[in-house]
Amino acid sequence: MSDDENPLRECLAQARRGALGRRAFFDAAARLGVAAPVAAGLLGAARAQASDAFVYRPARRGGGGVLRILSWQAPTILNQHFSSGSKDVLASRFFYEPLAAYDLDGSLHPVLITEVPTFDNGGVARDGRSVTCKLKRGVIWHDGEPFTADDVVFSTEFVANPETAAFTVGSAQGVTARKLDTHTVRFEFAAPRPAWTDLFVLQVLPKKHFAAYMGAKSREAPGNLKPVGTGPYRLTDFRPGDLVRGEANAAYHMPNRPHFDAFEIKGGGDSLSAARAVLQTGDFDLAWMITAEDELLKRLEAGSRGRLHFAQGGDTEYIMLNHTDPWTEVAGERSSPASRHPFLLDPAVRQALAHLIDRDAIQRFVMGRNGIPTANFLNNPAAFNSRRKGLPYDPARANMLLDAAGWARGPGGMRAKGAQRLKMVFHTSTSSPRQKVQAIIKSSAQAAGIEMELKGTSPAVYFSGDHGNPDTSGRFVADLQMHTITRGGTDPGRFLELFCSWQVTAKANKWLHRNLARWRNDEYDRLYKAAESELDPLKRAAMLTRLNDIVCDSLAIQPLFVRPKLTALLNGIHAPISGWGVETGRIHDWYRAG
Numbered sequence: 001m002s003d004d005e006n007p008l009r010e011c012l013a014q015a016r017r018g019a020l021g022r023r024a025f026f027d028a029a030a031r032l033g034v035a036a037p038v039a040a041g042l043l044g045a046a047r048a049q050a051s052d053a054f055v056y057r058p059a060r061r062g063g064g065g066v067l068r069i070l071s072w073q074a075p076t077i078l079n080q081h082f083s084s085g086s087k088d089v090l091a092s093r094f095f096y097e098p099l100a101a102y103d104l105d106g107s108l109h110p111v112l113i114t115e116v117p118t119f120d121n122g123g124v125a126r127d128g129r130s131v132t133c134k135l136k137r138g139v140i141w142h143d144g145e146p147f148t149a150d151d152v153v154f155s156t157e158f159v160a161n162p163e164t165a166a167f168t169v170g171s172a173q174g175v176t177a178r179k180l181d182t183h184t185v186r187f188e189f190a191a192p193r194p195a196w197t198d199l200f201v202l203q204v205l206p207k208k209h210f211a212a213y214m215g216a217k218s219r220e221a222p223g224n225l226k227p228v229g230t231g232p233y234r235l236t237d238f239r240p241g242d243l244v245r246g247e248a249n250a251a252y253h254m255p256n257r258p259h260f261d262a263f264e265i266k267g268g269g270d271s272l273s274a275a276r277a278v279l280q281t282g283d284f285d286l287a288w289m290i291t292a293e294d295e296l297l298k299r300l301e302a303g304s305r306g307r308l309h310f311a312q313g314g315d316t317e318y319i320m321l322n323h324t325d326p327w328t329e330v331a332g333e334r335s336s337p338a339s340r341h342p343f344l345l346d347p348a349v350r351q352a353l354a355h356l357i358d359r360d361a362i363q364r365f366v367m368g369r370n371g372i373p374t375a376n377f378l379n380n381p382a383a384f385n386s387r388r389k390g391l392p393y394d395p396a397r398a399n400m401l402l403d404a405a406g407w408a409r410g411p412g413g414m415r416a417k418g419a420q421r422l423k424m425v426f427h428t429s430t431s432s433p434r435q436k437v438q439a440i441i442k443s444s445a446q447a448a449g450i451e452m453e454l455k456g457t458s459p460a461v462y463f464s465g466d467h468g469n470p471d472t473s474g475r476f477v478a479d480l481q482m483h484t485i486t487r488g489g490t491d492p493g494r495f496l497e498l499f500c501s502w503q504v505t506a507k508a509n510k511w512l513h514r515n516l517a518r519w520r521n522d523e524y525d526r527l528y529k530a531a532e533s534e535l536d537p538l539k540r541a542a543m544l545t546r547l548n549d550i551v552c553d554s555l556a557i558q559p560l561f562v563r564p565k566l567t568a569l570l571n572g573i574h575a576p577i578s579g580w581g582v583e584t585g586r587i588h589d590w591y592r593a594g
Contacts, residue, residue, distance in 0.1 A: 074267020085463025102581035128192030163215035195493035294368025313579025348405030371561030427478035474511035
């Protein structure tokens with residue numbers, strides 16, 4: 001296989017999505033040594049491919065009965081912009097809509113726009129400094145008001161406002177949304193922006209219902225819990241942490257949609273019981289985000305009621321090391337960015353931890369098909385995959401490093417340096433696989449003289465945006481923390497912003513910024529800024545891969561495995577679930593047949 005094959009495939013994928021124009025594709029192909037006639041043939045074939053094999057069959061609106069979803073991580077808020085948990089994005093998507101959603105192949109699918117902007121249709125500027133889109137006409141909000149460009153402009157400004165403290169702020173920073181007419185919006189960028197698609201998959205909010213809550217009052221908006229959107233369903237009942245119900249929107253803007261007359265998302269239980277409720281008992285139509293042990297799932301699959309759907313993408317489960325002190329208050333804040341962790345900044349401790357993670361055992365005994373071992377944070381598409389291998393599982397090497405660094409064994413074989421014990425609290429959300437992964441790592445750590453206390457918190461709390469609760473992932477009041485970061489698109493630019501210094505989470509931003517580890521690196525920041533405006537796809541891919549290498553080589557985090565989006569579906573349920581976006585990204589196209 002040629003070393004240039006992966007970059008060429010990525011260029012073809014970008015051309016198919018409209019993110020790379022014909023001229024730019026030929027230039028990139030020439031740099032890879034591909035002759036013009038061959039490049040023309042490849043481009044023609046790529047554009048001829050169907051971007052989405054899913055076909056919506058219903059010939060009329062309604063008639064599908066009630067769609068029953070079991071979400072063992074119960075939604076706690078119905079506004080995507082105020083939660084770090086995909087459970088809330090899953091639920092809010094029934095009501096609020098984005099301009100576009102991801103297809104099965106990662107390309108964009110129009111939702112509130114007439115067509116996806118491309119170079120060829122003039123929507124994407126050649127200099128990368130603007131993207132223009134046409135909004136659908138005849139779309140109305142659930143309260144009967146018309147959807148217009150004013151709502152899109154407002155939503156962009158609302159999310160970009162620092163005082164709003166939106167989790168999605170990075171997608172709107174440096175963006176000016178301009179209303180060209182009632183149904184045309186141009187997004188202008190402070191610098192060339194090749195990765196603009198993340199802006200289009202943000203849910204649009206109604207200006208009428210949020211204008212009075214711009215900035216610091218954003219959390220008080222009634223629309224956070226009682227959404228008035230343009231989506232295929234209207235809210236009928238919401239009990240945070242328990243239940244969401246909605247009824248079909250009779251005025252929905254897409255023909256013959258929605259198929260289901262109503263829906264219900266029930267929270268509670270655990271991942272395995274959720275899978276069982278679909279695959280074994282048939283009590284629910286769909287169970288979201290299955291994370292149970294693979295051997296148990298195989299037994300459930302043996303029945304005939306349903307199936308497991310694996311949507312491949314780039315979601316990565318990883319352990320982050322806290323770079324601040326979670327046990328000492330600074331100005332009333334633990335894990336304050338003004339503090340430093342007492343021992344996790346020691347290179348010997350970080351290297352030892354890396355040598356104590358047995359990824360192969362984690363896959364063999366816990367994850368199976370649900371987790372592909374990786375030492376890299378950035379995984380997929382292939383053009384962005386690093387060649388770095390990471391440090392191998394080597395307990396003997398871990399012991400040598402700790403000995404040499406002066407971490408001496410004491411009573412019970414546990415290590416300390418002076419008065420500082422080598423004791424870590426390892427926090428994650430409660431689920432059987434995560435607790436088993438914790439146990440595997442703890443066993444290796446304690447054999448090496450590292451005390452490790454395991455802590456599990458209900459997913460409804462751990463992934464919530466409740467800034468008053470110290471057990472959320474955003475607060476990170478622990479030494480180590482583990483969960484999956486969902487990718488949100490094939491372009492990894494926004495994904496890698498998680499480690500930029502301006503995204504450090506803190507009390508000042510209500511613990512909703514994305515750099516939870518509070519890690520800072522000047523080289524990383526500079527390279528990220530440069531990559532943001534690099535229009536050459538090959539140079540940009542190399543820059544983003546280098547960003548992965550910087551954060552992983554620093555051992556600021558420990559990637560564990562790549563996770564497909566795993567959903568249990570009852571037979572007869574048809575749902576285009578993409579591995580690159582939230583599972584309900586195209587909820588308007590779901591239907592029941594047979």
